[in-house]
Amino acid sequence: MSAKILALDTATENCSVALLVDDQVYVRSEVAPRDHTKKILPMVDEVLKEAGLTLNDLDALAFGRGPGSFTGVRIGIGIAQGLAFGAELPMIGVSTLETMAQGCFRKHQAQHVACAIDARMSEVYWGRFARQEDGSWLQVDPECVIPPALLAENSQVDEHVWRTAGTGWDAYPELSELKFERTGSEVLFPDAEDIVQLAKLDWLKGNTVDAEEASPTYLRDTVAWKKLPGRE
Structure with a gap:
């Protein structure tokens, strides 16, 4: 089934926009930690013009829902909601951690991905994902915020x-003590190019929300160490 979905993400240092039109993807992406508010809307305009579309032509609007920078996540969801309200579009929130797993699949055909975003305060946003036959990702380790040493232990x-x-x-460096085997990738940040592919899966399943119901994921409310083995 054809789909026209716009995705945007400002949850990390990377600022990105992608527009999926059937099998064609129009993308803009730039690492710009302090300029998200200046760059994101011009990027939206550029991909829409390149595709010859307006917001009213779209089927849905997707956004990186976090985890990530508190300010960055709020910028992304705020702008996405504003665009969705104006065009009366349903919204799809996509995990930034899962988005990086999708990025590793796009670049390396990776089927098992361990994602760790620097959360500051001596913690990481963490999740491990296994790719499923339908292109979705199973959470092997639930998303959480956790000290790296505790994670390794x-x-x-x-x-x-x-x-x-x-x-x-x-x-x-504490993550080098993790007991499972690993190999690197150049995927440092989530990118809307990967968000839009995951959003299409949700859109096909009818997994959308109204703009007023779109919500971020911060994870800071999760006390991860209480949920680890032996610490219940």
Whole structure:
């Protein structure tokens, strides 16, 4: 089924927009940590003009719902809601961690991806994902915010080699102590080019929300260490 979906993301240092029109994707992306508010709407205008469409021609609007920078996540959802309200579009929120897993699939055909975003405060936003036959991703480790040393302490060996993605791997040497086998990738940030592919899966399943119901994911409310083995 054809789809016209606009995706945007400002949850991390990367600022990105992608427009999916059937099988064609129009993209803009730039690492610009302090200029998201200046760059995101011009990027939206550029991809719409390149495709010869307006917001009213679209089927849905997707956004990176986090986790990530508190300010960045709020900027992204605020702008996305404004655009969706104006064009009366349904919305689809996509995890930034899952988006990086999709980026590793796009670049490396990776089927198992371990994602770690530097969350500051000596913690990472963490999640591990396994690709399913329908192109979706199963959460092997639930998304959480956690100290890297605690994560390594409670990790276990398994049979897979995990592609790594995100800024957390370089920021925290403690992650080198994780017990499962890993291999690197150049995927440091989520990108709307990957959000839009995941959003299409949700759109085909009817998994959308009205603009007023769109919500972010911060994870700071999750006390991850209480949920690890032996710490219930």
